[in-house]
Amino acid sequence: MSQPPGTARPGGRTAQNRAAVVEATLAELAERGYDQTTIESVALRAGVHKTTVYRRWRTKERLVAEALEATAEVQIEVPDTGDLALDLQTLARGVRAVLTSTVGSAAVRTLVSGAQSSPEVAQVLRTFWAGRLTKVIPIVERAVADGRLPPGTDSIELMKYLAAPLFHRVLVTAEPVNDKDADRAAAAVLAAARAGVFVVI
């Protein structure tokens, strides 16, 4: 998120402050989790006065919500080779890349360290993941249309199964996630999809 020296930031001082605060919020969330992130710690990190943050965002919930909405702009590539196995592999590697990025880590740690305590943050996180889950829809629809997957395959459920083993490594077993893991997740979900596990009647 930081810019190389000499790069002009778009907008005036307000826009610059906003960008610095969003960046600092994501960094705090990724390093300290939701509970330990405060408006004061964000202001200190961003190099702005805390009243500037309070004036604009009012509450930690709104600050975190806006920072995560900015995160949502990080896109996962949607492959379109027509080779279902390869497309799912590319998608899984995209999920891996997001999960292991700073913004992805911030979203993941927020999710699990305090989202329950704020309906506003929980809603933003739902939107964040929903935006990513829809990436798989065109791939699955194409595969169903030309008979490579059974009719009625639920693309959203398939995408959750694609992502779940990678989240599991990050969140539960605390193992590194590499391309080999992404490829296995893609192969597993393809086998399950072909067997009709995601068919909704």
Place this chain on the structure above:
Amino acid sequence: MSQPPGTARPGGRTAQNRAAVVEATLAELAERGYDQTTIESVALRAGVHKTTVYRRWRTKERLVAEALEATAEVQIEVPDTGDLALDLQTLARGVRAVLTSTVGSAAVRTLVSGAQSSPEVAQVLRTFWAGRLTKVIPIVERAVADGRLPPGTDSIELMKYLAAPLFHRVLVTAEPVNDKDADRAAAAVLAAARAGVFVVI
């Protein structure tokens, strides 16, 4: 974990205090997460003086570690019908039951709300999950031995894939987890295993 009135607790006062403190620790973890759980809040909840807790456990890390080790005594049933699909389904339903129990919630919330900050707690959690992961080994070994799964199938990896979609619902999408979800996870992992996704060369 609480006992009906009039039930004798095993052991003397020390054992009773220990049981009350362990129970209070799990309840605090499940409700407030690791970061917000303190020795003081546990003592208050358990109805013991905080110096009693400090004297015995010294640090929050040790207290949480011991409470989670007690959790590890909650067993998942290991099915043995010889029907692989049914055995995996029973196992998945067992994972679901643990995940949605108070002690399971405590372990899950601890895992994701502060385990990174304490090597001691992280180690206990690894042991906790490892103990559950091994449940699948005899089922998979039997299936490989009689040719229902490919030789070289990695039973631990299979078990992670069995559990991952259920954790994903609890942790990421905040959806309820019911037996239907467990059954789908079992069907997905069976299809992937048959396709050789978990074969380690």
